[in-house]
Amino acid sequence: MIKTVTVIDTFGFFFRSFYALPQHLKNKDGFPTGLLTGFTNFISTLQKQHDSDYLIFAIDTKGNTFRNEVDPNYKANRTAPPEELTMQLPIAIEWIDKMGYKTLGQVGFEADDLIATVVKHAKEKGYNVRVVSHDKDLYQLIDDGRVVVVDAIKRKSMDEDACFLKYGVTPKQFIDYQSILGDSADNVPGVKGIGKVGAEKLLVQYGDLDNIYANIDEIKPPGIQKKLRDSQDEAYMSKVLVTLRDDILEEFDFEEYKMDVEHPFLNIYDELVQYEQNAILRVLHAKNMVSDEAKEEAVLRVEEVKETKNLDFKATLITDNEELQKVLQALKPETIVAFDTETTGLDYEKDKLVGFSFSFNDDEAFYVPFAHFYLGVPDQISEKDAALAMKKIFNSKVVGHNIKFDLHFVSRFLNDDMLNIYSDSMILAWLINPESALGLDKLSDKLLDHTMLGFKDTVKKGETFASVELEDASKYAAEDAYITLKLFNLFNEKLKLQDATHLIDESQNVEVPFITTLLGMEKDGIRVDAEFLEVFLVEVKETLLNLTKTIYEQAGTEFNINSTKQLGVILFEHLGLPVGKKTKTGYSTDENVLSSLKDKHEIISSLLEYREIYKLYSTYIEPLLKLSLEDKEGRIHTSFVQTGTATGRLSSKNPNLQNIPARTSQGLKIREAFVAPEGKKLIGIDYSQIELRLLAHFSQDAVLVDAFRANKDIHLQTAIALFGEEEAPSKRAVAKTVNFGLLYGMGQKKLSETLGITTKEAKEIIEKYFESFPTVKTYFRSIVDNSKEMGYVETLLKRRRYFDYETASPMFRAAYDRESVNSVFQGSASDLIKLSMNKIATVIKEEKLNAKMLLQIHDELIFEVDADEAEMLGNRFKEIMENIYELNIPLEASMNIGDNWGKLK
Template sequence: MSETKSGFGKGCHLHLIDGSGFIFRAYHALPPLTRKSDGAPIGAVSGFCNMLHRYVEGNTGPDAPTHVCVVFDKSGHTFRNDLYDLYKANREAMPEDLRPQIPLTRRATEAFNIACKELQGYEADDIIATLACQAREAGGRVTIISSDKDLMQLVGGGVEMLDAMKNVRIDHEGVEAKFGVGPERVVDVQALAGDSVDNVPGAPGIGIKTAALLINEWGDLETLLDNAEKIKQPKRRQTLIDNRAQIELSKKLVQLDCNTPLDFTLDDLEVRDPEPEVLLGFLAEMEFRTLTKRLAEQMGAAAPEIDDTPSQPAAQEAPEQPAIDTASYQMVSDAETLQAWIERIRERGYVAVDTETTGLDEMVVDLVGICLATDPGQACYIPLAHKAEGGEGLFASDDLAPGQMPLDAALKMLKPVLEDGSILKIGQNMKYDAKILKRYGIDVAPFDDTMLISYALNAGLHTHGMDALSERYLGHVPIPTKELLGSGKSQITFDLVPLDKATAYGAEDADVTLRLWQVLKPRLHREKVATVYETLERPLAPVLAEMEMHGIKVDRDTLSRMSNAFAQKMAGLEAEIHELAGETFNVGSPKQLGEILFDKMSLPGGKKGKTGAYATGADILEDLATEHELPGRVLDWRALSKLKSTYTDALQEHINPDTGRVHTSYLQTGANTGRLSSTDPNVQNIPVRSEEGRRIREAFIADQGKTLVSLDYSQIELRILAHVARIDSLKQAFHEGQDIHAATASEVFGVPLDQMTPEIRRQAKAINFGVIYGISGFGLARNLRIPRAEAQGFIDRYFERFPGIREYMDQTVAFGQEHLFVQTLFGRKIHTPEIAAKGPRAGFAKRAAINAPIQGTAADIIRRAMIRMPEAIAGIPAKMLLQVHDELVFEVDKGAEEALIKAARDVMENAAEPAIHLDVPLVVDAGQGANWAEAH
């Protein structure tokens, strides 16, 4: 190989900085500082910047580096977890106020104009090892700035370590002093001694001292293990023989990988001076007064103004933003213009993104254009697949409209930006855009989502759609979709919209999204829901996207056969009903049915609602069934009609022709409590309670060679109630694995468990549910169909027996009245403004306030499980398909069922930890089968 003239080589000196080490030192060295303007935690960033500054200042003289790089860990799964799933398993979770600071330390590094590297699937140590090896081979010098002893194996041949805090250099001798062996044998000692911090097992009972002794005696680990029988000390001998596999595994875990696949070379790491404007801009943004001033002086630049006045709510927040003007947006038609936008995005570090498509079903529609915004008022639209006008009348041409970039070329330019880990993509309902772009080969990350931010802030106060948010927070009504596409029969798709109108509409969406983000994002910290957003909302979106795109297989023939059978039965029932009524009428019309029942037939109990129509709900018809045959027939007809229209017919329409599967959409912000909702189709209300309905689940099947597995939390809400209301007897019943409804019945009605009857248990079960819903005598009476006084007696006895529950309810309502919101155990806020109302509305709000922390905590727990699930089952050929509030449905290769159940159950049962330790165990039941009916 020939020497390039400016390449890294002899005379060069590479500094490799362990970024994570810097961050943790900075975090622990400083008090929990917050940024003055918005309260964001900033202590670790401050310490990190000071350390970088001190480091840069010290880089003078003959020891100064020619090349430098800060290396970070990329969170998540590494190849070591594939070797040993417990690797680093007893690491404590990252402190919640540190997590949001990590991306800022990356930005800080870049602001100092120092190369900043990380790699998915590898630890920082491996990247450092690879770079150190490359530099050593090239004949250069290397200094690793870290105090991590794992890196000592790299020392030697021009590689040294530097503990920046103690300012101690560690060379060959230093390593020997620490490990008792030279760097080349450090891994052998570590393999034997293990490491409790990283959870490397090693050989039990052997520490560094003994390990070094053994290695020095036998030369290396392999020789030692091959000759283990010859060791004199019986205990040591036995340990080495018994644990050989574990020791060999440990060596693989501690051995750093010098061949990580890097997409850059040493030459990319050359030392560069910081750009004063960029660095000072960043420091000012962080509101570091002292450091900004000092560096401005050193660089001979003007210190930027720091505005750290705490932002006031409402109008003052964004005082001088340009008005939203759709005429100012730019249409991007060529690569040069797009390149200019990309450069602006890279400068900014973030961009609002919106995609325009031919419809709403992300699994079917085509991408039509992409909108970007970098600053308020600075937005563009990139049309990519608009159809040319022309053709006759409604028939549009198949040709593309002129003035558009080729779709492939535009995506090729945008992909690196959309996937760049250092550029934040901002969207409104980003899951939608991410799914679309995923189908075009682009994995959008990282991202923020204004819809999710709004939900974390204001669940219960208002909805979180863009139009509503824009009107509320920006005082601006965006161009209505209707205006652009029309509605009803004459509605057109976006690809038929003229380019100028599409630009106004699309770019406006991106502009509005960016402005919303600027208004809402800072509020997360102020409202103390940043953790909710960052741990329960944002990371769930990609998990849901994955589930939705995978879908579940649904068998059309099964549904079709059932539809036919239902139709036949309904026709028979309809004839009977008309016969009984003495005339034909529309059985499906509650209005006509009410008139038949109560006017023509004069049955008792006719009550008119507010619209003047008779009520004909199931409860009323059930009461009437004792009087006449007709109501019972109508109930049967309604049951079949429901199953047919909502399930056996409608589900067939939702089978995707390409995949043969049904792809639901989960709405993360639909339910105020933190629950998900599911649409198109709703997979969370597939029948299960009636035998006939349950058969619909037989149509939800596993693919060839696979099995459906269902895992569901047992009684999760009652367990949470026992915890939050601190009911010892309930907690104990759960610890003992008792039937909780029977136990409740026993407590409340004084019936010994061995004399329990199904009827008494049923009543206790109704009370238990009632409690969760904010019980009332009226409600329980109606549910159990017993006199109200009797129901009230049950409730009184229940509260007498469990006084803690009444206290919980009273305290929760009082909290709600004081704050106008209630909270889950994980800090999710559910606003309950109506609790201050007078009249019946307050009653609703009170019951909702009692229920919300319980239902919401359960929702948070399964969210945590879902977020952790992809990593937990990464080694198992399985996919998570569905969530039904307390149930997760998976599809797994035959043979791997038990492995999946073990892994998924573990995640679900421990999902509250470590944030919350419940006083009751969470229990997960599992089932499996060829279809959902069998698995559930």
């Protein structure tokens, strides 16, 4: 199920609303209301459509941006907006927050940069994006099937075709189009004397700005050539000004912007009355959402709601050690204590602890500062006393929310890697519903009806928590611990009410120990050979250069290889290859199209190789080299995300090491950069066909069970069943695709595309498969039926994933059928490897083995061990993995030892 993000160019939308609606609209006091009316109409439409999962209001902040450093004249001559507009703007901005939505802004950048950043993160997650704006600067983000720009006033969407029809260039060319054209409103100079038609012609012919200037000598007429030469510096400066930055935020939590506000207008009811938003008021009254008394006393009602909404607790600041010791005396080994840290930042290797908070009752939470630093800061607890206090707290049953983060800082501060934790409220929230928002503030607002203090409201821009005054810091920090404890208690009750108390045990026995396992892996990191990457980088650049020359020779002419328009002309007009897909923006040259032409011309293989290597260069080699050089030991420390997927499969970030390519020789070579230090070896242990073995275990299909128990080649056995003894060896790869594809809901259309056969042939193969393995089809059906009846499926360890069939559309119901089956197998495979990791981590720690568990890549574990113990330890770890859980068929794993990751296959 693909999620949709709606991101609003907020000020641009407000300006558009102001000018689109009658400007004479005013309330009885003469206050202008046109902009506010447009805004409420827009929110009402969004509420009715229910077609967005996340809603983000991107805003500009006061002051200059980085573009003013590039050109001090940027936006210097903009005229002030009308007073009627500026009167309404702050009200509309306040309404966003009051209605329960969130704005996104950052000093030094424009809203458009933040929108570009959101789009990048959304695309990485596979989400669709609607950018609500009338600003053509955002057309560069358009990406058919994933990103469209929407004019909310005209209710029109701008996709690639619409962009091309309007401007004669594609979205990918829009930056260069604006670089030539300039923008007088923003003081973007462009190329003086060249207008829309000239810019369009140049880009149609040469593809992009670089290629225009690379071929400047041949450009005609001479007048255009002269204008380009005279304005070359301005053109490239313009390109910097109009190019949107998409790297403003390293991470982005979409769950913070979840569009789950049920009745947004009730929160601003009194203001709707004040500014006479009668259309919205009529709807609220017609639905009886507002009582007569509330209508008469709107302002009082809202104020009372604000006063009574939040939980009442005491935030106590402790700056005296004697007072701290008195409080700590109440803690016993069985006491449940919620614990949270405050730090100077998010990087545990560079940032420092500032203080900590804790709570162990329903009435009070405490904040202990010891490293705040600002002019006039009062006395604080000493670091020594703070350390002793934390050790005392960790003798009780400590609960945190995403406590792995806190443990990184605390374990370094205390120089203690043996800290015990009891539970994590974020883990419990994930176990209750693995697709829910997991942020503390979101959970508090939704489940406790308590709006927490915001970080940005507590910490000033450009400062850290160390600069926050102690009283303010105490309110913010103590609240974190207090809410964590409230949620922990609530979640335990929820699990009981869901008849899922077994998940409390699963949390205690598996998930919480797994936090400690991941913590150790993150701290250890994996060694990367920077010299290897530097050499590889040079080699890759040389390869790209040679490939470029080869492609030019094969094409018989030079062109911009990265320009899809120019490439399309070369392939389908110049070389006369058969056209696959063509749109109004030109010929399609995507990977599927190129792959279908492999046998038609030698250039195709060169082009596919060029694209693959260019991606490796920009996405992997350069970033990994940079990270390795930043660490004194040359080790890369990824962050593992335990709650990042609904199935339970582990993910990683900063960097993402789950997707290091392995399909091509060049991709595999990147893995050679991950190395064992001198005197060490890497071990790779990979579960063999884990999900198919789980299928045999769950379904009890006699043919599958027999094949695995007899250690037969399961794919060959499937090929025999589908195609007969004689054809089986040559059809093994087809059988493998079918075996794994059906576990992930692959239908006949996808199978036909994957195997390059007709849909009729694919249908026949699927039917034959289920005839050969009848129990499998029955079992698949039972998963879906139980999911519909119970509302969830369960993994091997009884973790649940919920599916709301009752309210789902037919399209979503079909997706739920596929995902319910997938969740059982992928989730159960995740259970098994998680159990193995915990057991191996315990063995390493208890026996003080010279071994480190470094990575988990889906069904594979990678270790670093002393070279002379590699064989022995590898066999031991392999044995643990194969015997971690008793299935009715044997678990098997393969082991490889090498000096680098690339040699573990």
